[in-house]
Amino acid sequence: MRIATWxxxxxxxxxxxxxxxxxxxxxxxxxxxxxxxTNEKFPTKALEALGYDSIHNGEGRWNGVAxxxxxxxxxxxxxxxxxxxxxxxxLVAATCGGVRIMSAYVPNGRSLDSxxxxxxxxxxxxxxxxxxxxxxxxxxxxxxxxxxxxxxxDVWDIGALEGMTHVSAEERAALEVLAEAGYDDIFRRFHxxxxxxxWWDYRDGAFHKGHGMRIDxxxxxxxxxxxxxxxxxxxxxxxxxxxxxxAPVVVDFSD
DNA sequence: ATGTCCCAACTTTTGGGA
Numbered sequence: 001m002r003i004a005t006w007x008x009x010x011x012x013x014x015x016x017x018x019x020x021x022x023x024x025x026x027x028x029x030x031x032x033x034x035x036x037x038t039n040e041k042f043p044t045k046a047l048e049a050l051g052y053d054s055i056h057n058g059e060g061r062w063n064g065v066a067x068x069x070x071x072x073x074x075x076x077x078x079x080x081x082x083x084x085x086x087x088x089x090x091l092v093a094a095t096c097g098g099v100r101i102m103s104a105y106v107p108n109g110r111s112l113d114s115x116x117x118x119x120x121x122x123x124x125x126x127x128x129x130x131x132x133x134x135x136x137x138x139x140x141x142x143x144x145x146x147x148x149x150x151x152x153x154d155v156w157d158i159g160a161l162e163g164m165t166h167v168s169a170e171e172r173a174a175l176e177v178l179a180e181a182g183y184d185d186i187f188r189r190f191h192x193x194x195x196x197x198x199w200w201d202y203r204d205g206a207f208h209k210g211h212g213m214r215i216d217x218x219x220x221x222x223x224x225x226x227x228x229x230x231x232x233x234x235x236x237x238x239x240x241x242x243x244x245x246x247a248p249v250v251v252d253f254s255d
Numbered sequence: 256a257t258g259t260c261c262c263a264a265c266t267t268t269t270g271g272g273a
Contacts, residue, residue, distance in 0.1 A: 009273085010261055034273085036262070061262055062272075108273060147273095201273090202259035245260075245273085 001071065001097055001227075001253045003029040005143035005216055006237070007105070007199070007246035011035040011064070014244055015043055021237055021248065022050055028071045029096045030248075031103035031143040035064035042066065055094050063088035065105050065144070071097035084126040087119045091127075099224060100134070104144030109165040117165065120147065124174040131181045131221075139224040142183070145199075145246065146217045148175050150185055153194025154214040166215060183219040186251055190231040198233050199246045207238055216249045227253040 004027040008014040011032065022030060035042065035058055042056040051070050057078035058064035067073065074095040079085040090105040104127065109120035127142070134140050148171045152158040161167045179185070187196075197212025206212065220228065231251045238247040 013261070034261095110272085204256090204258055206259095242260090 001029075001099070001255060002027045002250060003031075003099075003101070003141060003143065003218070003253070004248050004250040005031040005033070005103070005145075005218060006248040007033040007145040007216060007244060009034050009036075009244040009246065011037055011043070011066075012041070013242060015046065017237065017240075017242065017244070019046070019050060021234070022052070022068070025234065025248075025250065027250065028069065029099075029101055030068040031101065032066040032068070033064070033103060033105040033145045035066055036061060037064055055092055057089045057092040059089040063090055063105055065090060065092045065103040067092055067094050067096065067101055067103050069094065069096035069101070080126055080130065082126060084123050087123055090123070098139060100138060100140040102140075102142040102144070104142055104146070106144065106146045106148065108147050109171070112163065112165060112168060112170075117170075120165075121170060121174045124148075124171075125177065128177040128181050131178060131183060131219075134221060136182075137223050138221055139227075140183075140221040141224055141251075142178075142219040143249075144217070145215060146175065147215055148172060148217075149213045149215050150175060150188070150217070151194065154197070156197070156211045156213070166213060178219050182222050184222070184225045186218050186220045186225055186228050187214070187231045187249060189225075189228065196233055197247075198249050200238060202245050216246055218249060218251045220251075224253070229254050
């Protein structure tokens with residue numbers, strides 16, 4: 001089973017790239033973030049034509065998350081059902097091929113002194129509460145744009161990011177709660193030395209300079225982690241015509 | 256160079272967000 005996550009920065013613009021990418025890489029499950037669409041505009045039929053069932057939690061101009069699955073899509077659920085949903089359409093879940101899948105778009109936080117930064121921490125805390133409700137034998141994967149680089153080796157130059165979001169101790173502590181709930185940043189198992197990124201700013205030629213961060217994560221429950229066999233970032237998807245500023249992160253599991 | 260991309264709107268240029 002192959003599962004993947006991709007912040008597409010508008011599915012309106014990126015649908016051709018998504019269609020091209022799924023044909024090349026055949027994920028069984030693909031989580032999308034920042035679709036920037038209403039549910040009415042979400043291209044359910046175009047995805048069906050590619051062989052994918054889908055569920056979308058969208059709001060229009062901002063945010064928006066989706067799950068595409070070719071291995072079934074059961075018990076769909078949008079949001080937390082709590083006040084954290086006021087921070088935007090940032091969570092959608094479904095059971096695909098026996099695995100509880102969540103597509104997550106964690107608030108950016110804007111700056112360390114912003115009220116939006118506190119929302120980011122609160123949103124992650126709420127996610128941690130939800131994950132703790134699962135049992136030890138449940139196979140669960142939370143995939144998405146976490147807007148946090150877990151360790152210094154996940155950014156190109158920690159010195160250049162002093163005082164910025166995505167690398168602060170508070171954000172990393174908020175992420176650590178997920179680890180304490182028994183979830184693995186499973187990509188790390190296959191790339192322990194870091195230096196592999198999933199996002200590069202559009203500005204300043206960051207991609208070509210190698211100025212990236214690994215902020216798109218796949219967090220897996222212990223029961224699912226056991227089956228992981230490989231993980232990679234498809235940097236090619238960051239190249240070419242009208243790329244997203246994020247590249248897809250892919251994890252393969254044994255059956 | 257805060258240098259790009261994407262969205263929406265009292266749309267042909269500006270402002271917000273990432």
